[in-house]
Amino acid sequence: MNASPHRSGTLYLVPTPLDFGVSQDHAAAPSQWLPAETLAAASRLTHWITENAKSTRAFLKRVDVINGLAAPLQAQHITELPRVAHKKGDHAPEAQSDAQARALLEPALLGHDIGLASEAGMPAIADPGSSIVRAAHAIGLRVVPLTGPISLMLALAASGLNGQNFAFVGYVPQDATERSKRLRELEALALKTGQTQIFIETPYRNTALLQALLQTLHPHTRLAVCCALTLPDQAVRSALVHDWKRGKDALAGLPLDAPAVFLLGR
Structure with a gap:
């Protein structure tokens, strides 16, 4: 999803399989738990905000096998949420975390679509990411939750x-x-x-x-x-x-x- 000079980007909430941390011998293909539309959307994104960059790269490698990525893994822009969001969560409105979230969404104001991902399941559900969603609404971005396991x-x-x-x-x-x-x-x-x-x-x-x-x-x-x-x-x-x-x-x-x-x- 390339930048558009005529519109702001969209924030996509991208669910990931629930097999984070398990042996890949027991991991199913992402297509078993993620519909084609979700995999296609993930493959088109080149900008990400994530709980953990390493796990998101691993997820994108699996997506790439099914739907070729729009940009090579090395060229993906992957930014981690602040560490405090991991330790204490970011679900309660708080001036500093909301300001940080707005800063992370700056590429969307330039027209880039952004994916929000956690290590497993749906971001912002029992995982960090709520501050990003709040900030997206505050600055007028379109927010699209994609389908996947919760x-x-x-x-x-x-x-x-x-x-x-x-x-x-x-x-x-x-x-x-x-x-x-x-x-x-x-x-x-x-x-x-x-x-x-x-x-x-x-x-x-x-x-x-x-x-x-x-x-x-x-x-x-x-x-x-x-x-x-x-x-x-x-x-x-x-x-x-x-x-x-x-x-x-x-x-x-x-x-x-x-x-x-x-x-x-x-």
Whole structure:
């Protein structure tokens, strides 16, 4: 998508496959999870704002096999979001992050279309990128979300929990006492209102979180764990807590070393 002297560029929200960080032996072709229109749009872009430049280059290599890139990988303009957006997120409006976002969008004012990408899934959903979208709207750019996998929605659909009223609450505390307190708060809200509570954890802490959930939650609360979504070893389990505990090994068959989404409700 070359620069146009007659118009501002468009910001495209480009989803990527959910196999970031897994062995390429287990990675599917992007065309399995991204429609042709999304791959075609990604192949035409030459300017990117991204969570991680390395992962975006790896994604573009995979796109290039299916749809030749408009510019060689070395000629792609790939700019990373500020590091603070990785650590603390950029979802809350804040003067400095919004100013930085506007600066990153300057090529669009010259007519270049820009792709926004995260390491896996849809940017700005459980990932940084919201500041870029806010800034694009503020300066009058067209914003186009492209179609692709979103782990939170796949997990919600597969959980059997309330899909009409739900909330994504991000990460729960790492400290055991604070984590248990937070889990009880989320459970109380879910049981009172019927609102499904959705949260995630860093893969190497998934096992500890699941064990904490089974120790903390009421026996009749429904708990769903969705691991490795869209990958060959994906596993989804949804059951009342007392049924989780009734099994000989609640962790059996769950690839908890992979990205996982946790959901609780009634």
